[in-house]
Every structure is written in structure tokens, then in C-alpha cells.
Amino acid sequence: MFNQLLTLWSDSPALSLAIWLVILVVVLYLGRRHAHQLFRASGRAVHGAMRLWSRSIGQLESRLVARNRDVLLAMGRRSAEAAIERDFNRVHTIMERDLSRYPNLHRKIADAIEKIEADYQEASDAPPLPPAWSEVIETVSGLPGSSDPAVHKVLENIREVIEDAHKETLKLYQKSSRERHRILAGMQPQWRSLDQNLSQVKQTIDGLDERSKTIDEQMQEYAAIRAGEDKAVNSLTASSMTQFLIAGLVLAVALMGGLINFHLIAMPMSEMVGSNSYVGSMRISDVAALVIILLEVAMGVFLLESLRITHLFPIIGSMDDRMRRRMMIVSLTLLTILASIEASLAYMRDLLALDREALNQTLTGAAVVEAQFRWIPSIGQMVLGFILPFVLAFVAIPLESFIHSLRTVVGVMVVALLRGLRLVVRLVGGMANHLSKMLVHLYDMLIVVPLAIEQRVNRPRASERKADREDPPWDDSEDLEATKVVGVKP
Amino acid sequence: MKRTTKTTMNRYSGWLRRGVVLAALLSVLGVISACSDTQRTDNRAVYLLLDTSGTYTEELDKAQSLIAYLLGSLDSGDSMAVALIDGGSFTEKNIVAKVTFDDRPSVANGQKRAFKETLDEVLGGIERGAANTDITGGVIQGHDYLTETGAGQRYLFVFSDLEEDLQEGQIRDFPIDMSGVEVVALNVTKLRRDNIDPRDYAKRLEHWQGRVESGGGQWRVINDLERLGEMIQWR
Numbered sequence: 001m002f003n004q005l006l007t008l009w010s011d012s013p014a015l016s017l018a019i020w021l022v023i024l025v026v027v028l029y030l031g032r033r034h035a036h037q038l039f040r041a042s043g044r045a046v047h048g049a050m051r052l053w054s055r056s057i058g059q060l061e062s063r064l065v066a067r068n069r070d071v072l073l074a075m076g077r078r079s080a081e082a083a084i085e086r087d088f089n090r091v092h093t094i095m096e097r098d099l100s101r102y103p104n105l106h107r108k109i110a111d112a113i114e115k116i117e118a119d120y121q122e123a124s125d126a127p128p129l130p131p132a133w134s135e136v137i138e139t140v141s142g143l144p145g146s147s148d149p150a151v152h153k154v155l156e157n158i159r160e161v162i163e164d165a166h167k168e169t170l171k172l173y174q175k176s177s178r179e180r181h182r183i184l185a186g187m188q189p190q191w192r193s194l195d196q197n198l199s200q201v202k203q204t205i206d207g208l209d210e211r212s213k214t215i216d217e218q219m220q221e222y223a224a225i226r227a228g229e230d231k232a233v234n235s236l237t238a239s240s241m242t243q244f245l246i247a248g249l250v251l252a253v254a255l256m257g258g259l260i261n262f263h264l265i266a267m268p269m270s271e272m273v274g275s276n277s278y279v280g281s282m283r284i285s286d287v288a289a290l291v292i293i294l295l296e297v298a299m300g301v302f303l304l305e306s307l308r309i310t311h312l313f314p315i316i317g318s319m320d321d322r323m324r325r326r327m328m329i330v331s332l333t334l335l336t337i338l339a340s341i342e343a344s345l346a347y348m349r350d351l352l353a354l355d356r357e358a359l360n361q362t363l364t365g366a367a368v369v370e371a372q373f374r375w376i377p378s379i380g381q382m383v384l385g386f387i388l389p390f391v392l393a394f395v396a397i398p399l400e401s402f403i404h405s406l407r408t409v410v411g412v413m414v415v416a417l418l419r420g421l422r423l424v425v426r427l428v429g430g431m432a433n434h435l436s437k438m439l440v441h442l443y444d445m446l447i448v449v450p451l452a453i454e455q456r457v458n459r460p461r462a463s464e465r466k467a468d469r470e471d472p473p474w475d476d477s478e479d480l481e482a483t484k485v486v487g488v489k490p
Numbered sequence: 491m492k493r494t495t496k497t498t499m500n501r502y503s504g505w506l507r508r509g510v511v512l513a514a515l516l517s518v519l520g521v522i523s524a525c526s527d528t529q530r531t532d533n534r535a536v537y538l539l540l541d542t543s544g545t546y547t548e549e550l551d552k553a554q555s556l557i558a559y560l561l562g563s564l565d566s567g568d569s570m571a572v573a574l575i576d577g578g579s580f581t582e583k584n585i586v587a588k589v590t591f592d593d594r595p596s597v598a599n600g601q602k603r604a605f606k607e608t609l610d611e612v613l614g615g616i617e618r619g620a621a622n623t624d625i626t627g628g629v630i631q632g633h634d635y636l637t638e639t640g641a642g643q644r645y646l647f648v649f650s651d652l653e654e655d656l657q658e659g660q661i662r663d664f665p666i667d668m669s670g671v672e673v674v675a676l677n678v679t680k681l682r683r684d685n686i687d688p689r690d691y692a693k694r695l696e697h698w699q700g701r702v703e704s705g706g707g708q709w710r711v712i713n714d715l716e717r718l719g720e721m722i723q724w725r
Contacts, residue, residue, distance in 0.1 A: 267595070274593030276533070276567030352595055359599045363558035363606060 043436020050429025300393025
């Protein structure tokens with residue numbers, strides 16, 4: 001067919017090809033205007049459509065950004081409200097625990113102060129000072145000696161009596177001083193008690209002060225969230241990303257734990273449900289092992305939900321306390337039962353491995369060797385089988401964080417995707433526009449010969465038309481005259 | 491009247507909801523039961539043909555290690571049978587032992603022990619070689635057994651020198667159906683006459699290869715039993 005067409009005009013393919021080319025160029029030349037229109041219209045259409053798409057994607061992106069912002073702020077608001085509520089509860093606890101006892105404490109302090117005051121008063125009552133007996137003694141002693149023995153004796157007696165009275169008074173004074181010192185020493189525990197009570201009050205007040213500062217900060221954050229400030233949104237986004245990463249990491253670790261758990265019970269499970277039945281491409285025993293692990297995780301989730309540690313199921317959190325406690329007991333019991341089953345399966349796995357080993361030895365004709373210290377891995381496997389379910393139960397905490405932060409992360413990722421898509425669409429639109437222009441030029445390149453002829457033919461005609469359109473030529477002499485009159489340099 | 495209509499509607503909607511839930515449950519159960527398969531298509535079935543003719547009985551020690559290897563590598567749900575090749579192998583009595591291993595690994599281990607004991611007993615009791623060698627009869631019997639098991643992977647191990655020596659009147663010169671079976675010739679020893687003309691040995695192998703492959707089966711030869719584990723590759 002192609003050969004026939006090639007030799008349609010002449011037996012010589014080259015000549016025929018040349019004729020075909022000439023025909024093609026002529027046809028292209030004749031269809032130039034329409035082809036240009038087609039290229040330009042197509043380019044503009046694609047460009048317009050892409051711009052429309054871009055605008056639609058932009059609007060979608062804006063809506064999504066707004067939605068993400070709303071979701072983030074709502075989550076942040078809830079979180080901040082919970083944190084503030086928690087702090088208020090702590091303040092309430094402090095008030096209830098410490099300051100409810102304040103009247104009692106105040107009474108204790110007042111009693112202590114009263115007692116100290118009384119003791120002080122008692123201690124400050126100065127005992128009677130010894131009278132100025134010394135002067136009397138000196139006066140009596142200074143009396144001139146009388147020859148009269150009776151007088152002398154009387155005076156001597158007076159002196160002795162005065163001396164005795166003085167000694168007695170001094171003794172009383174010393175005793176009183178000792179008593180005062182004893183009272184003052186007795187005040188020491190009261191002072192200590194007072195100091196302790198005041199320290200306690202100070203500690204409570206300091207705690208309240210710190211808590212109030214924290215509440216103030218949180219209230220500021222809350223206010224920023226409520227106002228929808230960009231700073232708050234950025235902070236919440238960063239927090240969500242961090243949570244997502246940390247929760248993802250912990251979940252990956254938990255997944256590895258689950259994998260170990262699965263391998264621990266999958267093989268012995270075939271003793272219970274058989275190993276030759278399949279669901280799809282999975283053995284029933286493997287499915288059963290997986291189901292047990294997932295049930296453990298589910299029980300863990302319910303346990304933590306009923307303890308109100310996680311809030312994945314609001315219905316559990318809103319149950320009344322008695323119901324919640326029952327649920328907690330049931331889930332803990334089931335978890336323990338499942339853990340016990342796992343421990344027994346782990347032990348069975350060890351037994352099966354032993355049996356398999358013994359069989360292989362029998363088959364090869366070797367004597368069966370009793371392995372020593374075999375109980376160590378057996379116990380290890382059993383403990384692992386019992387512990388891992390409880391460890392997996394805690395997966396609910398990172399799971400909750402992961403799910404909550406996933407919304408933000410997915411939202412941010414979709415926005416980024418839309419942004420990229422918008423850029424691509426705009427690029428495609430621009431490229432289509434430029435491509436249409438390039439095609440126009442390329443088309444002209446193909447028919448360059450007839451175009452050149454057309455240009456040559458049209459040039460004289462065009463110059464004539466141009467000349468026709470122009471005004472009659474200026475008379476230069478008139479111009480010069482005019483210039484001279486106004487004094488402008490030519 | 492309106493109330494009655496409303497109540498009836500509510501009752502119907504309740505029944506409808508229950509019906510939908512029940513249908514959903516039944517469909518889920520149906521899907522699960524359709525997906526669950528008690529016999530998986532990649533289960534293995536092995537039929538081992540042991541040649542007890544002439545001087546080949548001296549090779550039976552190797553056959554025992556082969557059996558030990560096969561027993562060690564088969565799992566629950568797999569099947570295995572051992573048959574002897576003698577004068578007329580196309581009879582049930584030539585099957586010395588056959589077993590399909592239980593789903594439970596511990597029971598399967600017990601079956602393997604019992605299987606091994608039975609074979610040790612039987613093989614230990616063979617003192618004199620059979621007068622004739624009906625390999626074709628054994629192969630047909632093996633194919634039938636392997637087909638009956640319904641296993642996805644079917645292996646027929648022929649532990650023989652592949653020299654067929656039929657009784658008078660036995661007809662074995664016809665195409666055999668070996669579709670879906672991988673025939674593995676093990677320990678194909680060379681005969682005295684092969685030493686004179688080695689082409690006989692090659693012809694024997696080619697003859698059997700042709701029969702198996704024209705019957706739709708696959709053919710392999712493994713002579714180095716020391717490297718059996720590496721050579722036998724389960725599909």
C-alpha cells in the first residue's frame with residue numbers, strides 16, 4: 001500500500017516522494033490559517049481548563065486548610081480544657097487536703113502562741129530582788145564597838161539574822177531563776193511546732209502559687225486557641241506531628257512484640273485447631289493465634305478505657321462507676337485467662353520442639369539425647385507468653401495518640417498533595433499554551449517556501465498600500481520658515 | 491388510624507433492620523466458609539517405589555535413609571506411601587505402608603515413628619530379591635494413589651535401576667498417564683552390561699523420561715543421595 005502510494009506519480013520513488021512533499025506543503029499552506037486557529041484555540045482551551053482546575057483545587061485546598069484548622073483548634077481546645085480542668089482539680093485537692101485543715105492548724109498555731117505568751121509572761125515576772133541586806137549588815141557592822149557585851153551580842157544577833165535572811169532570799173531568787181529557765185526551755189517544742197506549722201502553710205501556699213501560674217499559662221494558651229491565633233495553630237500542628245511520630249514508634253515496637261507473640265503461639269495452636277485448614281492463604285492455626293493476640297489487645301483497650309486512661313470509646317467512659325468497675329474486672333479476668341492460655345501454648349511449643357527433635361534423632365538412627373537445662377527456655381517461654389499479653393494491653397495508649405494525631409497528619413499531607421497537584425496543573429496549562437505557540441511556528445517552518453514566496457509577492461503591494469495610507473510629503477522650506485519665525489533652532 | 495399505620499410501619503422497619511443484619515451475618519459466614527479450605531492444594535503427596543529385585547536389595551539401606559529424610563521433611567496434612575517393586579507391582583498388596591499425617595503435629599510425629607518402624611520391619615525382612623521387576627505397574631499404582639490424595643504437589647520417587655523385567659504375559663507396553671506428577675528416579679545404579687555399552691544406561695533413562703513426559707509428568711534423576719536435601723526441592 002505504502003509502496004503503491006510512493007510510486008503513484010512516478011516510477012521513481014524519489015520523484016514521487018518529491019511530488020507528494022510538494023502537495024503536502026501546498027495543502028499545509030492552504031490550511032495555514034485554520035491550523036493556526038486550531039493550535040491557538042487548543043492551547044487556550046487547555047490553558048483555560050487547567051487554570052479552572054487549578055482554581056478548583058485551590059478552593060478545595062483552602063477549604064481543607066480551614067477544616068484542618070478547625071479540627072486542630074477543636075482538638076486543642078478540648079485538650080486545653082481537660083488540662084485546665086485537671087489543674088483546677090489539683091488545686092481543689094490541695095484546698096481540700098491542706099486548707100480544709102487550716103482552721104485546725106490555725107487553732108494549733110494560736111494555742112502555741114498563747115502558750116508561748118503565757119510562758120513568757122510567767123518567765124518575765126521577776127522574782128523579788130534580794131533586799132539591800134548588805135547595806136544593813138555593813139551599817140550594823142560599822143556601829144562602834146560597845147563594851148557592853150549585851151549590846152554587842154544583840155548587834156551580833158542582828159547581823160546573823162540579817163545574814164541568814166539574806167542567804168534565804170538569795171536561795172529563793174536562784175530557785176526562781178531556775179524555774180524561769182525551765183519554763184523557757186519548755187517553750188522550745190512549741191516554737192518548733194509553730195515553725196513546722198508555718199512551714200506547712202508556706203508549702204501549701206507556694207504549691208497553690210505555682211499551680212495558679214500554670215493555670216495562668218494554660219489559660220493564655222486556651223485564650224489563644226479560642227481566638228484561633230496562628231501561633232496556637234502552629235504549636236498544635238507541631239505537637240500533633242510529634243505525637244504522631246512518638247506514637248508510631250511505640251506502635252512499631254508493639255507490633256514487633258506482637259510478632260514475637262504470634263510466633264510463640266502459632267505452632268502449638270495447630271495442636272488445638274489443626275494445621276491443615278486454611279482461610280484464603282492463611283492457616284486456621286495462624287488465624288487463631290492472630291485472633292487471640294487481637295483479642296488481648298482489645299481486652300487491653302477495654303481495660304484502659306474502663307480505667308478512663310484512654311478515651312477511644314466514649315460510651316465506656318460515660319458508663320456509671322459500678323458498670324465501669326464490672327467491665328474492668330471482666331476485661332482484666334479475660335486478659336489473664338488469655339495470658340494463661342498463651343503461657344500454656346508456649347510450654348506446648350517447647351514440648352513439640354522437643355518431640356520433633358527426638359523424632360529427627362530417631363529417624364536418623366541416632367540415640368535420643370536428653371537435653372540438659374531444658375527447663376530454662378521452657379520457663380522463659382512460659383513467662384514471655386504470660387507477660388506479653390499484658391504488655392500488648394498498653395498499646396491502647398499510643399493507639400489513641402496515633403489515631404488522634406493521624407487526623408492532623410493526614411490533613412496536612414492532603415493539603416501538601418493538593419498544593420503539589422495545583423502546581424502541576426498550572427504547569428501543564430502553561431506548557432500547553434507555549435506548546436500551541438511552538439506548534440504554530442513549527443507549522444510555519446514546514447511551509448517556509450510558500451510563505452517566503454507569499455512575502456515576496458506581497459511586499460510591493462504592501463509597500464504601495466503603505467504609501468497610499470501616508471500623507472503628502474512635507475515641504476521642508478515651509479518648515480524652515482516657521483522655525484525662523486519662532487526662533488527655534490532647526 | 492394514623493397511629494396504627496405508624497406502629498405497623500415501625501414494626502416492619504424493625505423486622506427489616508433485623509433481616510438486613512441477619513443477612514449480613516449470614517453472608518459473612520458464607521464468605522468465611524467459602525474461604526476456609528480443609529484441604530489445601532499445596533499439600534504434598536509422596537509415593538516411594540522400592541525395587542526389591544535381584545541384587546538391588548543391597549541398596550535398601552540407602553532407601554531407609556531416604557525414607558527418614560522424607561519423613562522428616564513432610565508436614566501435617568501431607569501423605570506418603572511406600573510400595574515394593576517386584577514381579578507384579580500393580581496390586582494393593584505391594585503398598586507396604588501408607589499414611590496421611592494428622593493435622594496435629596504431635597499426632598503426626600507419632601505416625602511418623604510408627605511408619606518408620608513398619609518400614610524398618612518390612613525392609614529388614616527382605617532377604618531374597620524378587621524374580622521380576624514390574625516398574626510400570628508400580629508407577630501406574632503410584633499415580634493412582636497420588637491422584638486419590640488430591641494433593642497439590644505429587645511426587646513419585648522410583649528407587650530402582652530402571653531395568654524392567656516383566657513376567658510372561660504381562661502387558662505394560664502402552665502410554666501411561668502421569669499428569670501432575672513429578673517422577674524422581676533415585677539411585678539409578680549402573681548394571682554390568684552398562685559397563686560394556688554405556689549407551690544402554692542412557693537409553694534406559696531416556697526411555698523412562700520419554701514415557702513420563704509423554705504422559706504429562708515431569709522427570710528428574712538424582713543419583714547422589716548424600717546431597718538429597720539439596721537436590722530435592724519441594725515446589
